[in-house]
Amino acid sequence: xxxxxxxxxxxxxxxxxxxxxxxxxxxxxxxxxxxxxxxxxxxxxxxxxxxxxxxxxxxxxxxxxxxxxxxxxxxxxxxxxxxxxxxxxxxxxxxxxxxxxxxxxxxxxxxxxxxxxxxxxxxxxxxxxxxxxxxxxxxxxxxxxxxxxxxxxxxxxxxxxxxxxxxxxxxxxxxxxxxxxxxxxxxxxxxxxxxxxxxxxxxxxxxxxxxxxxxxxxxxxxxxxxxxxxxxxxxxxxxxxxxxx
Amino acid sequence: xxxxxxxxxxxxxxxxxxxxxxxxxxxxxxxxxxxxxxxxxxxxxxxxxxxxxxxxxxxxxxxxxxxxxxxxxxxxxxxxxxxxxxxxxxxxxxxxxxxxxxxxxxxxxxxxxxxxxxxxxxxxxxxxxxxxxxxxxxxxxxxxxxxxxxxxxxxxxxxxxxxxxxxxxxxxxxxxxxxxxxxxxxxxxxxxxxxxxxxxxxxxxxxxxxxxxxxxxxxxxxxxxxxxxxxxxxxxxxxxxxxxx
Numbered sequence: 001x002x003x004x005x006x007x008x009x010x011x012x013x014x015x016x017x018x019x020x021x022x023x024x025x026x027x028x029x030x031x032x033x034x035x036x037x038x039x040x041x042x043x044x045x046x047x048x049x050x051x052x053x054x055x056x057x058x059x060x061x062x063x064x065x066x067x068x069x070x071x072x073x074x075x076x077x078x079x080x081x082x083x084x085x086x087x088x089x090x091x092x093x094x095x096x097x098x099x100x101x102x103x104x105x106x107x108x109x110x111x112x113x114x115x116x117x118x119x120x121x122x123x124x125x126x127x128x129x130x131x132x133x134x135x136x137x138x139x140x141x142x143x144x145x146x147x148x149x150x151x152x153x154x155x156x157x158x159x160x161x162x163x164x165x166x167x168x169x170x171x172x173x174x175x176x177x178x179x180x181x182x183x184x185x186x187x188x189x190x191x192x193x194x195x196x197x198x199x200x201x202x203x204x205x206x207x208x209x210x211x212x213x214x215x216x217x218x219x220x221x222x223x224x225x226x227x228x229x230x231x232x233x234x235x236x237x238x239x240x241x242x243x244x245x
Numbered sequence: 246x247x248x249x250x251x252x253x254x255x256x257x258x259x260x261x262x263x264x265x266x267x268x269x270x271x272x273x274x275x276x277x278x279x280x281x282x283x284x285x286x287x288x289x290x291x292x293x294x295x296x297x298x299x300x301x302x303x304x305x306x307x308x309x310x311x312x313x314x315x316x317x318x319x320x321x322x323x324x325x326x327x328x329x330x331x332x333x334x335x336x337x338x339x340x341x342x343x344x345x346x347x348x349x350x351x352x353x354x355x356x357x358x359x360x361x362x363x364x365x366x367x368x369x370x371x372x373x374x375x376x377x378x379x380x381x382x383x384x385x386x387x388x389x390x391x392x393x394x395x396x397x398x399x400x401x402x403x404x405x406x407x408x409x410x411x412x413x414x415x416x417x418x419x420x421x422x423x424x425x426x427x428x429x430x431x432x433x434x435x436x437x438x439x440x441x442x443x444x445x446x447x448x449x450x451x452x453x454x455x456x457x458x459x460x461x462x463x464x465x466x467x468x469x470x471x472x473x474x475x476x477x478x479x480x481x482x483x484x485x486x487x488x489x490x
């Protein structure tokens with residue numbers, strides 16, 4: 001029974017998130033229906049991680065099992081044919097060992113968060129970025145972000161609804177860069193808590209606009225209290241980048 | 246009678262191009278109507294250049310005259326309020342001397358053309374790039390492109406419908422770069438012929454995929470014949486970048 005690993009790109013702006021739910025338009029449902037339409041097999045697709053409604057992905061990884069073995073190019077082209085009704089595309093596919101698991105075998109996940117920092121409303125980046133008018137100091141944001149690198153209790157940056165057993169996570173990298181009006185946050189960790197990236201970005205934006213000082217990030221982390229941190233950044237600016245195995 | 250210079254961004258994917266025509270949804274018409282709604286003055290907006298249907302712009306420049314003098318921030322915010330029905334936004338505005346002219350005083354114009362070079366259909370870059378499946382060699386494309394730098398008769402890259410008196414143009418820069426699947430063309434010249442950027446890109450793609458050799462670009466240029474060159478690249482991948490004064 002071959003196991004297929006697929007890497008997909010999606011535009012989350014009109015979707016309810018990765019996970020199948022009562023409402024239609026989840027990435028998981030679109031994938032499972034496309035796999036059924038192609039193979040006539042009912043499968044569960046296991047993702048490397050859930051993304052919230054309106055979050056995008058450049059290279060999200062998932063896996064599923066089929067009874068039949070198909071050539072890889074057939075899997076890619078057939079799924080993309082049935083996925084043309086959704087804003088999802090399969091970039092790569094491969095047959096992997098039975099012990100591969102998109103979620104449990106992922107060693108690291110990385111995200112990008114995009115802010116457009118300018119006066120005027122967004123056009124080309126609409127639904128693809130967080131529009132922030134007040135000037136942001138990316139150097140101060142990086143200074144604050146550096147307190148978060150390493151293994152910490154991230155309770156201050158964890159959504160109420162987070163189902164993880166432990167609030168301990170290891171943030172391997174957080175890098176903030178600016179290209180004119182585009183301010184980009186790159187984060188990498190073995191795994192993240194629910195809303196962790198968006199809560200970190202929301203807090204760092206408070207550092208960038210001067211509401212907080214870089215040193216305050218240390219205190220916020222140590223408070224282990226969601227109320228101590230800044231707001232949750234909007235979903236539209238968040239991109240799942242890759243999972244490493 | 247103050248003259249206003251404005252810099253705008255637009256998503257051309259659902260527009261008929263810069264110039265006002267019988268069909269609605271031109272950039273010029275949207276701007277002129279927004280200016281009327283704001284000032285109750287009927288004006289003609291003069292652009293630094295026309296763009297075709299579905300072409301985008303990051304910083305297109307135009308000008309218009311009003312009887313009244315308004316604070317710049319009022320002009321920007323009022324126009325953006327009325328432009329919210331369109332995929333156009335005013336980024337900057339300023340009051341300029343009477344001898345300023347968006348078209349006739351522009352010393353240089355620059356464009357970007359974006360190709361996504363991969364097997365799978367586009368999602369995040371849909372309507373924003375040319376999707377090309379066959380592998381492109383960006384070094385060979387640059388080698389071919391270098392024959393075009395300087396002052397030449399660009400008849401081979403000129404649309405039939407081009408209204409310019411002379412086919413002579415001076416291409417100051419053409420630079421091709423790759424970032425994974427993204428292949429980007431940057432072109433700068435005092436002015437361009439109609440479809441010149443798209444015809445150059447369409448020809449260079451033939452060099453990139455091996456249908457032509459880099460040296461062939463020299464022969465195509467010297468042929469001064471549109472039939473000698475490659476196809477016109479689709480509008481969706483083209484971005485007007487800036488005009489210099």
